[in-house]
Amino acid sequence: xxxxxVVFKALADINRIRILKLLEKxxxxxxxxxxxxxxxxxxxxxxxxxxxxxGLIDSEQDGFWTNYFIKPKDDYxxxxxxxxxxxxxADAIVNDDLEKLKKANRENLCCKK
Numbered sequence: 023x024x025x026x027x028v029v030f031k032a033l034a035d036i037n038r039i040r041i042l043k044l045l046e047k048x049x050x051x052x053x054x055x056x057x058x059x060x061x062x063x064x065x066x067x068x069x070x071x072x073x074x075x076x077g078l079i080d081s082e083q084d085g086f087w088t089n090y091f092i093k094p095k096d097d098y099x100x101x102x103x104x105x106x107x108x109x110x111x112a113d114a115i116v117n118d119d120l121e122k123l124k125k126a127n128r129e130n131l132c133c134k135k
Contacts, residue, residue, distance in 0.1 A: 025077070029098045032076035036115075037061065038069050039106070042092070043116050044123060045079060046107055049089040053132040058122040078103060087128060 032038055041055055052070070056063045070090055073079050077095030081088050094100040110116045 025096055026098045029076045029078065029102055032073050032078060033102065033106070035069070035072075037065075038073055039110070040115065040119055041066070041069060041073060041090075042078065042103070042106060043110060044119055045090060045092050047120065047123060049082075049091040050126070051084075051087040051089060051128050051132065053087075054123075054126040054128050055090075057126050057131050058119050087132065 033042075037059055040059055044050060044055065044058060052063050052066050055070075056066045059066065070079065070081075074081065074090075077099045078092070079090050080093035080095075081090045083089075092103060094103050
């Protein structure tokens with residue numbers, strides 16, 4: 023029961039849902055998600071931690087970047103992500119995010135130190 027509760031809590035925020043809808047399309051880094059959602063990188067990182075803790079996504083290091091991607095870890099996550107993939111596809115906010123995704127280029131968005 024606790025696992026299901028964590029997954030539902032992760033899905034109980036519009037920005038986390040927007041992140042998941044974007045990650046359905048491709049792997050993304052924090053700076054790309056921050057650009058698309060127009061929120062700070064620390065805020066995106068906080069949301070990604072909650073989504074990852076719920077077992078909905080995973081990450082991998084790719085040189086300078088950390089890529090986040092959909093990777094359900096249990097049956098609850100798999101089934102809910104499958105449903106989410108069929109929901110909100112005609113939503114104006116989701117469609118605006120997908121248009122911005124076309125312009126999101128990590129090479130131009132992320133600051134290299």
